[in-house]
Amino acid sequence: MTLFGKQQEFFGLDISGTSVKVVQLKPGPSKPSLVAYGGMVLPVGSMQSDSEVDLQNVSNAIRQVVKKAKISATQCVAALPGSGVFTSIIRMPAMPKGELADSIRWQAKQYVPSPLEEVILDWHVVGEHVKKPAPGQKAAGTAGTADAADSAGQSGGSGTAATAGDKEIEVMLIAAPIALVRKYVKIIGGAGLKPLALEIEPLSLARSVVGVRQEPVVVLDVGQAGSEISIVENGIIRLNRNTTAGGGALTRAISQSLGVDANRAEQFKRDFGLREDKLEGQIPKAVKPVLDTMVAEIRRSLDFYREQPHPQGDIREMVVVGGTARMPELLPLLSGTFGVEAKIGDPWANVNYASALKQQLHELAPSFSVTVGLAMREM
Numbered sequence: 001m002t003l004f005g006k007q008q009e010f011f012g013l014d015i016s017g018t019s020v021k022v023v024q025l026k027p028g029p030s031k032p033s034l035v036a037y038g039g040m041v042l043p044v045g046s047m048q049s050d051s052e053v054d055l056q057n058v059s060n061a062i063r064q065v066v067k068k069a070k071i072s073a074t075q076c077v078a079a080l081p082g083s084g085v086f087t088s089i090i091r092m093p094a095m096p097k098g099e100l101a102d103s104i105r106w107q108a109k110q111y112v113p114s115p116l117e118e119v120i121l122d123w124h125v126v127g128e129h130v131k132k133p134a135p136g137q138k139a140a141g142t143a144g145t146a147d148a149a150d151s152a153g154q155s156g157g158s159g160t161a162a163t164a165g166d167k168e169i170e171v172m173l174i175a176a177p178i179a180l181v182r183k184y185v186k187i188i189g190g191a192g193l194k195p196l197a198l199e200i201e202p203l204s205l206a207r208s209v210v211g212v213r214q215e216p217v218v219v220l221d222v223g224q225a226g227s228e229i230s231i232v233e234n235g236i237i238r239l240n241r242n243t244t245a246g247g248g249a250l251t252r253a254i255s256q257s258l259g260v261d262a263n264r265a266e267q268f269k270r271d272f273g274l275r276e277d278k279l280e281g282q283i284p285k286a287v288k289p290v291l292d293t294m295v296a297e298i299r300r301s302l303d304f305y306r307e308q309p310h311p312q313g314d315i316r317e318m319v320v321v322g323g324t325a326r327m328p329e330l331l332p333l334l335s336g337t338f339g340v341e342a343k344i345g346d347p348w349a350n351v352n353y354a355s356a357l358k359q360q361l362h363e364l365a366p367s368f369s370v371t372v373g374l375a376m377r378e379m
């Protein structure tokens with residue numbers, strides 16, 4: 001963003017394990033307007049590899065999507081996969097600004113599972129409390145990522161520290177492996193584009209499908225490779241977890257259990273989902289182990305949140321995104337299991353677009369939630 005003159009043009013780029021999605025918005029008086037969007041499937045296995053040829057294939061796919069969608073920007077904001085980035089909220093005593101960066105780095109050594117030389121470390125102060133009677137530093141969770149912390153003040157060592165005293169602060173640590181960041185930068189550069197920023201998916205989702213609200217919300221993104229669970233409260237990611245229980249695993253389970261090929265299994269999944277009255281209830285039975293894994297991880301996340309002080313109240317809502325959000329009967333299962341209102345997230349709710357696009361955008365909504373959130377950064 002420039003203070004004066006034209007704002008830098010950029011678009012949101014979501015490179016998943018199997019597809020590339022792009023969205024460009026432009027700022028508007030009340031909400032941003034859609035400029036362009038598009039997507040395509042990646043060559044199988046290309047994103048899972050680190051070979052030059054595969055990375056070039058991904059770059060080429062991005063080039064094609066950008067051209068086809070008529071994206072005018074050459075700069076992008078991209079998402080790093082949640083499964084590859086370590087995040088955690090830690091508590092520590094409030095201290096003068098000058099001491100904070102060193103202290104956080106020292107703390108990070110204890111929490112980040114890989115050597116600090118191998119990661120890019122970012123941090124944001126996300127909360128400030130009066131210290132409780134039993135002091136001590138304690139991890140508050142494995143979490144998503146933040147610059148959602150912008151509202152709370154500080155990040156990356158640049159902010160003003162809380163006043164020292166009885167207060168303790170909550171700091172979100174984000175550690176992205178340097179190798180992963182290099183890979184993304186290389187792919188993006190290979191497509192002739194410039195990365196303005198890389199962020200983690202829960203942050204994009206908090207922007208596109210949660211927005212400004214105080215009450216805690218669970219965001220569940222069930223894509224192809226897996227599911228990502230985050231809890232967003234007051235614009236801040238309180239927690240973030242990943243599982244491999246995603247759309248791909250559901251299709252594989254159906255294919256194996258019913259003895260049909262992957263295409264057929266995919267069609268069954270989309271047409272019948274968890275309906276007991278179709279194919280003699282074979283699909284819900286086939287996918288039960290995958291759903292059990294997902295449910296267990298969501299339960300762990302909810303339990304963890306509820307064990308912490310949560311002055312904003314209990315969680316009543318679950319926003320479900322990712323292509324699998326549209327699987328028949330998934331939402332009622334989630335609502336029933338967790339006693340929350342599960343609904344599909346709509347990233348287009350705060351975007352202006354031509355009414356002729358309504359139907360198509362509605363169908364793409366769950367899959368494009370991360371992409372729209374990336375495109376909304378700083379708007």
Ligand SMILES: Nc1ncnc2c1ncn2[C@@H]1O[C@H](COP(=O)(O)OP(=O)(O)OP(=O)(O)O)[C@@H](O)[C@H]1O
Nearest residue numbers: 016017223224225226247270322323324326327367
């Ligand atoms: N109507 C539908 N019913 C059930 N599943 C669907 C439907 N439409 C899409 N899917 C599934 O959604 C998944 C793709 O979702 P999405 O586009 O969010 O994934 P992704 O972002 O590419 O992957 P990931 O985030 O896991 O890396 C696929 O597994 C696909 O089978």
Ligand SMILES: [Mg+2]
Nearest residue numbers: 016223322370
């Ligand atoms: Mg995704």
